[in-house]
Structure formats: structure tokens, C-alpha cells
Amino acid sequence: MHDTSETPIIIVDDEPHMRFTTGQTLELAGYRPLPIASAEEALANLDADFAGVVVSDIRMPGMDGMALLREIHGRDPDLPVILITGHGDVSTAVTAMRDGAWDFLEKPFAGDQLVEVVRRGVETRRLALENRHLRAELEAQQSAPGPRLVGRTESIARLATMVSRISQVEADVLLFGETGAGKDLIARAIHERSRRSGAPFVAINCGAVPESIIESELFGHEKGAFTGAVERRIGKFEHAQGGTVFLDEIESMPMSLQVRLLRVLQERAVERLGSNNAIELDIRVIAATKIDLKAAAEAGQFREDLYYRLNVVTLPIPPLRERREDIPLLFQHFAVVAATRSGQEAPPLDSAGVAALLAHDWPGNVRELRNLAERYVLIGGAWDYRLDALMNDSDGSSGELALSRQVEMFEKSLIDQALTRCRGRINEVCERLGVPRKTLYDKFKKYELRPEVYRHREDDAASDGK
Template sequence: MKQILLVEDDLTYSRIVKTFLEKNGYAVQTCVKVKDAQQILNTNSFDLIIADFRLPDGTGMELLQWSKSKFPQTQVILITHYSDIRIAIKAMKLGAFEYITKPINPDELLATVKESLSAKASDGPKQTSSPKTEESSVAKSSYVIGSSAEAEKLEKHIQLVAPTDLSVLVLGETGTGKEFVSRRIHDLSTRKDGPFIAIDCGALPKELAGSELFGHVKGAFTGALDHKTGHFESAHGGTIFLDEIGNLSYEVQIQLLRAIQERTIRKIGGNKEIQIDVRIIAATNDNLILQSGDGHFREDLYHRLNEFTLQAIPLRRRKEDLEDFAQQFLDESNSRLNKSVKGFSSEVWEIFLAYDWPGNLRELRNIIKRAVLLTSGVLVEKDALPTDLYEPTAAGIGSQGGYSSSLSAGGDLPSPKDYKSKWVEQEKELIQKVLNDTKFNKSKTARILNMDRKTLYSKMEKYGLD
């Protein structure tokens, strides 16, 4: 029986989810704090962690990072409010298997749990990270060129650089499909018959990054019970994609620079030089020039990686391509969920076209997958979408369930002093209103207002809302 640790501070909600999962054949243990979860994980083995993002003593993100460094084989699903979408996407980059949004749909939760555990089973017991190779989720047929002017320009540059052996740096916001771009370069290169190995540098445990990339010999360090082949050696004759390159430690950056310059690697604890023939494509949403200026990223490594630069395009700037991407993700979701949804209603298209897509392609893919799961008819309808897509939160305090600040959208801008005074008054009124509506249920109030309980208590004391 698969073991699940559920970390949720809303006890009623936790009990409902626990009962539901147990009825579906899983063993579930619960706790309410990050510290409690860490203690439990240190003494028990779990296949999956399901954690709320907002917890009394920290966040699900902190637990995710800690668990991935200690127990990389344990999958993590993060629970968020939809307004936490940017945080959820960052969590995916740090190694979370998936995120689901509140209120949770039982079918969506169950499907995500099954998928995460299935993925864990296929990883194998000894693998400490999950490089994506030819069977990657970024399959050859998944790339959508698009018809917008910017998309055509990007494709032209890809076709220009692909046949060369130049190192490529792909820049762009989180979720813009940098791995799709990198895979496209590989597929159009002379290395297309060789391996394509994608590594998320942000998800590599810091102390094991060198071993994962370059391998180690038996006995090189505590826990090195056998020889290990690193990703660079595995990518020989092909392409290695280093996503979130800015997350590598300075020591590993030195090793990487040496590998690029000399075309050789040396395993951790070894003394033998191993020849490698690998093309490097790196990606980041960080400003590596600024990082090199403050000493966090080597400038010489930056110039070695940046022989040619490509810019992945945010979805909000390529709305002409939205239909192509939506159809691709619809077909993918139908296949994964064994559904036969044919398309989207006109109302859904209006919502898609009006939305800003802060999470870019990754957000679109997740929304479509969720919508397909919830759709029983031929077309995806509006009620299968998260309400935040068509009822956006107002500026200021995030809104949930219809609560929002009432800052005027027009008129002259107030002075900084007037603005601060008006904002404080509106914040006080909003907190008071939500407290009244929830009958002073502070846990529920904090969730509605998108703030942790410590912050809520502090503001209640500040405003005298007892």
C-alpha cells in the first residue's frame, strides 16, 4: 500500500482528504506543520507528500526543497489557491510533481496522486534525479512553431543555429517552453540520433549536483556504494539541456567550465579523464550578467554558454498561437486521461484570449488538463475553468471567494501619504469583513486573504480587530 503524508493545517479539510484517499486504497498520515512533517519523514518512508502551500510555521515550498534534498525519490504535490499560481510554477521548477488548486476536485486529486506515484515507480529505486531522455514529456511531436511574427522569427533562429555545434543560451520567463525550444534545436541538429538529456539544475540536491552531472566512483563519499555514470557521460554524442543553470553552485560551475573547455570530465573521487562529445544548451529566467557581477555566476562560464542566444516568448505576446497550443494540450490531456473532448466553447475562447497567462505554457497546459478531467460533454465549458481566469483579483490584497479591495481605477493618483492612509483603512475594512463572514474563523480568514496566520494575527492586533 502506497504511503502518503498529508501536511494541512485546516483539520476539517485534512480529515476529508485523508478519508477520501484511504477509501481509494492509500495509507495516509497527517500533520499540520513543516517541522512536524520533517520529523515524520526522518523516521518513516513515504511515497508521496501532499502539502498545503501556507502552513503555520512556514510554507509547502520550504518543505519541498527540504524533502528533495533529503528524499529525492519522494514525490511532492503542492496545494495552492489559484492566486498563488506563480509560486506553484516555481515549485514545479524546484521539483514538485504537480500543483493542484483549492477548492480541490476529488477526481483531479485522485488522478494527480495516481500519476505521481506511477512516475515514481518508473524512476527506479537508485535514481536520484530524473533526467528526461528520448522518452521525455517533451516529445518530438510536441513542439508548436506558431504563426505569430515573433514565433516565426524564433523558428528562423532555431533553424539557423541547430546545424552548428554552438552552445546556446535560451532565455525566458518561467513556463515559456525553454525545454521545447531546446529539444527543437536537438531534433534539427546533426546530433538528432543521439541522446537528449534534460537536467533541471534547480532540482538537483546541492551536495549531489557534481555527482549527478559528472558521476562518481565507489567510495568517493559517504553513501557512494557503487560507481555512477553522470549525465554528461550519458549524453555523449548528443545534447545535454541544463535548465535553470543559474542555480548551480560556484564549485560545480568550475567543473562545468572545465568540461566545456577541455571536452573531458572527471568523476567525483576519480583520477581518470573521460572524453565527452556533448552539445550544451542552457536555459534560465535569471539575469546571469547581474549574477556574474555580484559573484554568484562565473562570467567566463556565461560567455562559454552564450555563443548564441534565443529568447522564448511569453504566451501573452503570442496570442495568435494560443489555438495551436490549446489543441496540442487538449490532445495530450485526452490521451493521458482517456477522454474524448473535442474542443472549447466560444465563451472559453474569449476567456483564454483575455487572460494574461502569467504562468505561460505550463499554466495553459495544467488548466486544460484540469478542464478535460472535469468535462463530461463534447466541449470544455466555462464552469470547468478556475474562476480566477475570468474573475481576476484586484490590486492589493489578493481576493478569494469574491473579496477584493475597492481601490478606484480612475481619477487622480493620491499622494504617497494619502495613498498609505487609504490603503491602511481599506485593508482594515477588508480584514474585518472577512472575519465577520467567517465568524472569526482565523484559519479560513487567512486563506481567503492569501496571508499566513502569523501575518493575520499581527494585522488584527495592529488594527484592534479582536
């Protein structure tokens, strides 16, 4: 349930007593009425981010309500316009709905009827603006170099900082994280932000390639090097010349090949199978693992010298359950991506949906969340866009959190969203959430939120895009 206090509602009517009574009803319901006598004046009070709805009489001198509706939707088709019709004027109401009116009220109407129609309109507007802002943010990020690291938690902020720094140096990198945590995305982000971005990014899953051919895949071979080698083959390392090689599931690499990999890393040269000529390499190697390689080395399951050679720079990638406050933002991001790709609209995410996302344990991490967001866009309508039903139908297992923890995460998510929309302005956050300043500062301390970070976030984003 979102706080409606200070949500502006434009009331357009040429009769003063109607403006007064309608405004009084909405003010008692917690809204901020803006009574206006003409359609022309109403248009002057609208902007692209107007957060409320418009309630307008149809019959007015000059520009009437129907003309106002068409003008508003010419500017912003997502802005709900509620029209007030005369008693028994059914044909006008039908025309209004056909022309895009969000709803209509027939005089005389009850105050609770007005409040309910406005409440639904305000919620629709809020979700439309959130979707619009997210889509704009996505488009802006797509113009920036490299894949986007989505999240506001401290752990993801640290990771983004490290990715930016590492991309500017030539060190090999070891990524450590659970399955689905986003190791491939981080590898691509490092590559795309580096001077090597114009050269190939070559990825190979060491656990998916049969051991019988992985040596040829990595290092290449000459014609006749072995039975079946009917022509020369360029290996992954040589193909990545000038760019980046990403070795996923490095722990699955056969021990015999680990020796050759160590030599490639040390000498920056490769020999094709069946050749004695070394080919110099200009590459960066990024390896990824989901296990503790140091423990594997100590157990004799991974070469210790290769581990220490790879361990120059290690980036741990946090699992999704350790940054739960990022889950709603990530989900919306993936939903907008899926909707854009499929030419559909991303369905809005309501409070119940956020609660369902936060309650899940996400064993498949970001990959599982992305798959759910895509399902939500493509087939969520079959479940009336109820995330709990859609999640129960999926193969993922559900984890349970204590109610108090779910409430805390939801509360932090709401405060984070308010800080983002208000760009860290405390007074506006207090008004939006309907809480006293002292209570809000107590919440900041509890959840380790710093308003000044949100004030500078837009400037930082702009500078990153340069």
C-alpha cells in the same frame, strides 16, 4: 458568432415547391441553399470537408431519407442530417433519431424553426471540422522530427527558424525565458532536429538537485571517492555521450561547480570524482535560465567567464502574454493531445471560450495553458465546458485587459483562422467574414497579416517533413 454567409445547405426533396420554399427561407437567413431532387444526387454533392448540413425529406422515391442518412453517416458520421417527417409520424422520427439523425422537423414547420435547427447544425459542423483538421495537423506534425512549435505569430516563427538553424550546428546554447515558457521543449526540439537525435537527451534541473550530490550527478564518481560511494557512478555528462545535456535553471548551480562546468565546456572532457583520468566528451550543452545572467554575473552571483562561454548562442523565448494570438491555437492543440492520450473527444472551443483565454494574463505561460487544456478535456463537463468557470476554479490568477485590446485580439484571431482555412485566398476570406475587400486590407495592415504567407504555409509544412 460566426458568419453563415455562403454556408451550403443541401435540401433534398422530390417536391419542387418544398425545395423552393425551404431554400428561400434559408437564403433569407444568410445561407446558400442547394436544392436537390434525389438522394443519389445529394450524395454526389458531398465531400469530406462539406461545411454545411443536409436537410432531407424522409419519404422520396428511390433512396429515401432514412437510407440517405445511413449512407451519409457511413461516409462521415459527423455530418448533421436533419430529416423532415410527415405530420404525426412519431415512430419514424424516433427511428430517425435512433439511427443518428441530428434533428427532425415535422410538417408543417415554421420558417424560424427551420432556421434555428439549421443554425445549430451548422455550428456543430463547424466545430467538428475544426477539431478534425486540428487532429490531422497534430498527426502530421507527430511524423515530423522533434517536438512541435505551435504558433503563427512573428515571434514564434522567428524562434522556429532559429531552432532549425541552430540544430544543424554544434554550438552550445543558452535559453532565456520565464517559468513555463517552454524552455525544455525548445531544448528537445534542438536535439531532435540535430545529428545527435539518435543519442541520449539528458536533462537535469540544477535547482532541484541537492547541492551535496549535484557534483556526483553531473560528473560521476569512482568507488570509494567519498563516504557512501560503494560503487562507480556514471555522471550525466558521460551518460549523454554523443547526445545533448540540458541544464535547466543554470543560475541555481553552486559557484564551486560553475568552475568545473566551465572546464568541461572548454575542454570537452570530464573527470569523475576520485579519478585523475579525463574522459573525452562528444556532447552539446543547452543551458536554460529565467533570470538575466549578465546582470547576475555583474552582481557576483554567477561566474562571468561561464556566462560568456554559454552566451555563444542565446535564444529568448517569448512569454505567452506577448503572443496572445497563438493562445486559441495552442489551447486546441493541447486539448487534442490530452484527448488522444485519454481516448476521449476534444470538446469544441466556442467564441466565449476564446474570449476567456484571451482575457487571462497567463503568469504560468504555456505550462499553465497546457494544464488548463487537460482539465478542460478531463473534467470540463462539470462546468458545462465553460472555460471562465473552469479557470476561476483553478489556482491561476486572472489578469484583465482593456476591452478594446480584447476585441482586437479576438478580431485578429478570427481573421487568422479565416486566412488559414481559405489558404490566403482574399475573395473567400471576404465571403467567410462578410467584410468588403478594402476593410479586410485595412485589417491586414493593422494586424501585420500577410495573405501570401498563408498561401505557401502548406507547401512549407510539406517540405519541412522531408
